[in-house]
Amino acid sequence: MLTRREFVLSMGALAGASGALACPAPLSNGKKHAVLMLNAACGNPDIPNVFEPALLHVDIGDSVTFLATDAGHNSASKKGMIPEGAAAWNGGLDEELTVEFTVPGIYGHICLPHYDWGMVGLIVVGRDLHNLQTAKKIRHPGSARKVFRNLLKELENQT
Ligand SMILES: [Cu+2]
Numbered sequence: 340m341l342t343r344r345e346f347v348l349s350m351g352a353l354a355g356a357s358g359a360l361a362c363p364a365p366l367s368n369g370k371k372h373a374v375l376m377l378n379a380a381c382g383n384p385d386i387p388n389v390f391e392p393a394l395l396h397v398d399i400g401d402s403v404t405f406l407a408t409d410a411g412h413n414s415a416s417k418k419g420m421i422p423e424g425a426a427a428w429n430g431g432l433d434e435e436l437t438v439e440f441t442v443p444g445i446y447g448h449i450c451l452p453h454y455d456w457g458m459v460g461l462i463v464v465g466r467d468l469h470n471l472q473t474a475k476k477i478r479h480p481g482s483a484r485k486v487f488r489n490l491l492k493e494l495e496n497q498t
Contacts, residue, residue: 363375363381363391366391366392367397370398370400370401370402371401371402371403371404372395372397372401372402372403372404373403373404373405373406374390374391374392374395374403374404374405374406374414374460374462375390375391375406375408376390376405376406376407376408376409376412376413376414376450377389377390377391377408377409377412378409378411387453387456388412388450388453388456388457388458389458390405390414390448390450390458390459390460392460393459393460393461393486393490394460394461394463394490394493394494395460395461395462395463396462396463396466397440397462397463397464398464398465399440399441399442399443399464399465400439400440400441401439401440401464402437402438402439402440403437403438403440403462404435404436404437404438405430405434405435405436405437405438406435407433407434407435410433411432411433411452412432412433412450412452412453412458413429413430413431413432413433413434413436413450413451413452414428414430414436414438414448414449414450415427415428415429415430415448415449415450415451416428416429416446416447416448417447417448417449417459417477418477419447419473419474419476419477420445420446420447420448420470420473420474420477421444421445421446421447421470422442422443422444422445422446422464422467422469422470423470424442425440425441425442425444425446428448432452440462440464442464443464443465443467443469444463444464444465444467444468444469444470445461445462445463445464445467445468445470445471445474445494446461446462446463446464447459447460447461447474447477447487448460448461448462449483454479454480454481454483455480455481455482455483456481456482456483457481457482457483457485457486458483458486459479459483459486459487459490460490461487461490461491461494463494468494468495468498471491471494471495474491475491
């Protein structure tokens with residue numbers, strides 16, 4: 340069992356050693372998960388500004404650390420796209436933020452500087468899709484519309 344610090348260090352080393360363009364190994368360690376904030380998609384440099392993974396399933400009570408692998412990104416929950424009763428979050432630029440997920444459901448999150456570019460992601464807690472229809476109704480600017488639509492479609496296809 341790794342401590343949180345060791346876990347984050349290993350995640351950072353992993354991302355650093357392989358470079359932003361390589362696909363990292365699964366970024367989960369038991370109840371702890373990591374999402375990389377990247378300037379370009381893993382394995383596809385033509386897609387700029389991404390969360391990796393963009394769609395992540397975790398169990399109730401798990402935590403997710405958003406790692407500032409590349410500079411200039413943040414993670415913030417998207418209003419209307421988190422379950423009722425869940426706490427919103429809004430990380431600072433380049434902040435390594437850890438969020439604990441105790442309320443089951445779908446969580447949409449965005450990078451504020453690159454929201455228009457489609458730097459968005461979904462975290463699903465406890466395989467619970469009760470707020471799927473609510474989340475689908477939220478409107479988004481620019482490329483975020485398409486990326487969220489594709490992620491939500493991918494999620495629906497998994498079930
Ligand atoms: Cu960004």
